[in-house]
Amino acid sequence: MLTPDPDPGPLDAVEPAQAERFSHARTAQSQALLEDYTEMIDDLIRETGEARITDIARQMGVTHPTATKAVARLKREGLAVSRPYRGVFLTETGAEMAERVRGRHRVVVDLLIAVGVPAEAAEIDAEGIEHHVSAATLRAFEDFLKGRG
Amino acid sequence: MLTPDPDPGPLDAVEPAQAERFSHARTAQSQALLEDYTEMIDDLIRETGEARITDIARQMGVTHPTATKAVARLKREGLAVSRPYRGVFLTETGAEMAERVRGRHRVVVDLLIAVGVPAEAAEIDAEGIEHHVSAATLRAFEDFLKGRG
DNA sequence: ACAAAGATGTAGCCATGTCTACATTTTTGC
DNA sequence: GCAAAAATGTAGACATGGCTACATCTTTGT
Numbered sequence: 001m002l003t004p005d006p007d008p009g010p011l012d013a014v015e016p017a018q019a020e021r022f023s024h025a026r027t028a029q030s031q032a033l034l035e036d037y038t039e040m041i042d043d044l045i046r047e048t049g050e051a052r053i054t055d056i057a058r059q060m061g062v063t064h065p066t067a068t069k070a071v072a073r074l075k076r077e078g079l080a081v082s083r084p085y086r087g088v089f090l091t092e093t094g095a096e097m098a099e100r101v102r103g104r105h106r107v108v109v110d111l112l113i114a115v116g117v118p119a120e121a122a123e124i125d126a127e128g129i130e131h132h133v134s135a136a137t138l139r140a141f142e143d144f145l146k147g148r149g
Numbered sequence: 150m151l152t153p154d155p156d157p158g159p160l161d162a163v164e165p166a167q168a169e170r171f172s173h174a175r176t177a178q179s180q181a182l183l184e185d186y187t188e189m190i191d192d193l194i195r196e197t198g199e200a201r202i203t204d205i206a207r208q209m210g211v212t213h214p215t216a217t218k219a220v221a222r223l224k225r226e227g228l229a230v231s232r233p234y235r236g237v238f239l240t241e242t243g244a245e246m247a248e249r250v251r252g253r254h255r256v257v258v259d260l261l262i263a264v265g266v267p268a269e270a271a272e273i274d275a276e277g278i279e280h281h282v283s284a285a286t287l288r289a290f291e292d293f294l295k296g297r298g
Numbered sequence: 299a300c301a302a303a304g305a306t307g308t309a310g311c312c313a314t315g316t317c318t319a320c321a322t323t324t325t326t327g328c
Numbered sequence: 329g330c331a332a333a334a335a336t337g338t339a340g341a342c343a344t345g346g347c348t349a350c351a352t353c354t355t356t357g358t
Contacts, residue, residue: 019210022185025277026346029178033315036171054335061168066316068337073314085323085336112286115264115293121285128174132277136270137261144264175315182345203305215346217307222344234306234353 025132032131035101036060037070038079041088042098050087104138105130111141114148174281181280184250185209186219187228190237191247199236253287254279260290263297 040059044051057067071088074080079094090098108130112122133141189208193200206216220237223229228243239247257279261271282290 018208021273021276023210024273028277030314052335053337059167061172062315063317064336065318065338069315111264112289115260116289117286118289121283121289124170124173125281125283125286127170128177128281129278132274132281134270134274137266137274140261140265140267140270179344201305202307211345212347213306214308214348218345 028132033070034074034077034079035097035131037067037074038090038094038098039101039105041074041080041090042095042102045089051089052087056088101130104133107138107141107145108133110145114145177281182219183223183226183228184246184280186223187239187243187247188250188254190223190229190239191244191251194238200238201236205237250279253282256287256290256294257282259294263294 037056037060040056041051044055044059048055053064053067053071056071057064060067060070062070071080071082074088074094075082078091079097080088080090082088105126108126109122112126112129113119117125186205186209189205190200193204193208197204202213202216202220205220206213209216209219211219220229220231223237223243224231227240228246229237229239231237254275257275258271261275261278262268266274
């Protein structure tokens with residue numbers, strides 16, 4: 001039964017798939033900020049024992065009010081906690097995200113280098129690319145790297 | 150002379166490099182919208198002969214006022230032209246961008262597939278990844294693909 | 299030819315993410 | 329211990345990119 005689509009023509013065939021890909025990319029972008037900040041906070045805590053707003057701001061390349069707003073969002077999303085005039089800390093959820101993001105970042109950089117991208121370019125590009133690497137793609141990257149280890 | 154940096158400590162050494170990477174990624178993101186729309190408009194013109202606001206909106210997965218705003222920005226940036234109630238057309242600059250973006254997109258998808266990413270995931274992820282692929286990385290991707298052609 | 303349907307324009311709202319400017323609190327250095 | 333410096337908070341402006349709602353223009357179908 002059915003048998004629709006009697007050749008919908010070249011492009012008359014609406015492309016919901018394409019629209020979904022764009023929507024998906026936009027969603028990923030909104031997650032990117034959370035990921036960057038949680039990883040950054042985790043880095044700071046590991047390296048200096050605490051994550052202060054000023055340090056976060058400097059590392060992210062933004063002014064401190066911007067960092068404050070971002071941290072507020074992290075708190076709203078249950079990824080971080082903080083008290084006025086005190087440092088920022090990650091919740092368990094936040095720490096897990098940081099761990100996952102860190103691992104993914106490393107894999108992306110390694111993959112880029114493995115296919116011949118210069119190290120410096122790999123580091124720069126990975127910062128933007130990583131947020132769009134799905135689980136399936138990440139797995140493929142890991143397998144590829146393993147295959148040449 | 151100088152000889153500064155007598156071991157600035159683990160992280161006391163401010164990391165302007167990291168901040169620059171984030172800034173760079175943010176800039177790339179602001180370019181992404183322009184790239185997506187110019188390529189989409191080019192696609193529509195190739196396939197249907199014209200690019201109407203409604204079609205652009207549907208393909209991008211947004212409402213038509215959003216597409217109108219995006220086109221306004223394209224016009225501001227000298228990438229497109231249009232007249233009220235008529236279709237949208239690319240300027241020479243816009244057409245060049247579309248061409249470049251199309252080529253880069255194809256290379257990214259091919260590279261992902263070449264390293265083992267499933268085709269469907271490659272298409273989806275490429276939509277977000279491509280905007281963060283620098284010239285150096287693109288060249289490396291091309292070389293890598295050539296090396297296995 | 300004209301009414302209905304469809305496409306486009308425009309206004310205005312909301313959320314984000316950035317900034318500057320200024321207020322307040324905490325920390326530092328004498 | 330206290331003044332100066334640094335950090336943090338907060339307010340408010342601006343640009344972007346979404347949206348809905350409504351107005352207007354074009355195209356379609358009979």
